[in-house]
Amino acid sequence: MVARKPSGSFVGGVVAGLGTSLVLLALLPRWLAVEGGLNVPASLQSLWSLAELNLQGAILPFVLLLICFLVLLQRLNSVLDVEQPELSEVLRLDQLLDLAATLFFGVGVIWTAVGMRGALLHGLGDPGAGVGESAFSVLQRLVDGGILLALSTTIVGGMGGYLMRLIKTLWLGSALNAVYMHAQQQRLAEGIDSLQRIERLLQSGSLESGAVEGQVTS
Numbered sequence: 226m227v228a229r230k231p232s233g234s235f236v237g238g239v240v241a242g243l244g245t246s247l248v249l250l251a252l253l254p255r256w257l258a259v260e261g262g263l264n265v266p267a268s269l270q271s272l273w274s275l276a277e278l279n280l281q282g283a284i285l286p287f288v289l290l291l292i293c294f295l296v297l298l299q300r301l302n303s304v305l306d307v308e309q310p311e312l313s314e315v316l317r318l319d320q321l322l323d324l325a326a327t328l329f330f331g332v333g334v335i336w337t338a339v340g341m342r343g344a345l346l347h348g349l350g351d352p353g354a355g356v357g358e359s360a361f362s363v364l365q366r367l368v369d370g371g372i373l374l375a376l377s378t379t380i381v382g383g384m385g386g387y388l389m390r391l392i393k394t395l396w397l398g399s400a401l402n403a404v405y406m407h408a409q410q411q412r413l414a415e416g417i418d419s420l421q422r423i424e425r426l427l428q429s430g431s432l433e434s435g436a437v438e439g440q441v442t443s
Contacts, residue, residue: 278373279373279374279377279381280336280374280377280378280381281336281374282336283332283333283336283374283378283381283382286332287329287332287381287382287385290325290328290329290332291329291385293325294322294325294326294329294389297318297321297322297325298322298392298393298396298397300318301315301318301319301322301397302396302397304318305397305400305401305404310404312404312408315401315404319401322389322393323390323393325389326386326387326389326390326393327386329382329385329386329389330382330383330385330386330387331382332378332382333378333379333380333381333382333383333385333386334379334382336374336375336378336382337375337376337378337379337382338375339371339374339375340371340372340373340374340375340376340378341371341372341375342371343371343374344371344372344375347371
């Protein structure tokens with residue numbers, strides 16, 4: 226029997242709700258201001274403007290991967306919350322969660338390279354443009370070209386990827402270990418049963434052969 230997580234559904238609902246709220250707080254102000262023409266609080270507009278300035282095109286893949294991670298986390302929690310979880314489904318969701326965290330980290334790495342390339346092209350692509358300019362001007366051109374994007378996506382991708390793995394381990398790690406240990410014990414028990422059946426067959430075969438030899442001798 227697999228040990229069940231205490232209050233797993235409650236914690237899962239809290240985490241999923243918190244994550245969805247953060248995503249909506251990040252995306253809804255922009256949509257309401259642009260599409261709906263509604264007045265959005267200045268704090269939410271400032272939050273979106275800050276994210277848009279630092280992350281630019283990486284916002285969409287980051288948000289999509291975050292939503293996928295939260296959905297998969299909730300689904301895995303529901304699968305583990307039953308008495309006898311299905312091992313294949315647990316393995317599939319566990320692998321998808323690791324993939325989402327890896328892709329989140331990978332998005333940061335990819336946009337870091339994109340930002341660095343843009344900064345170098347914008348700041349140093351035209352050798353004649355830098356003649357007579359001060360170091361601050363060159364630095365400003367690098368920042369405008371993508372240095373800020375590269376640094377911001379590195380930080381967000383790295384922290385987000387590691388936090389995803391940490392959340393999965395702290396929240397579902399004990400339940401996952403219990404499922405995997407139970408599966409190993411089942412395979413071990415099946416192997417022992419097979420060996421015992423083979424041993425009984427060998428013993429019965431040896432007894433029969435002994436009886437036949439005794440009849441022949443007599």
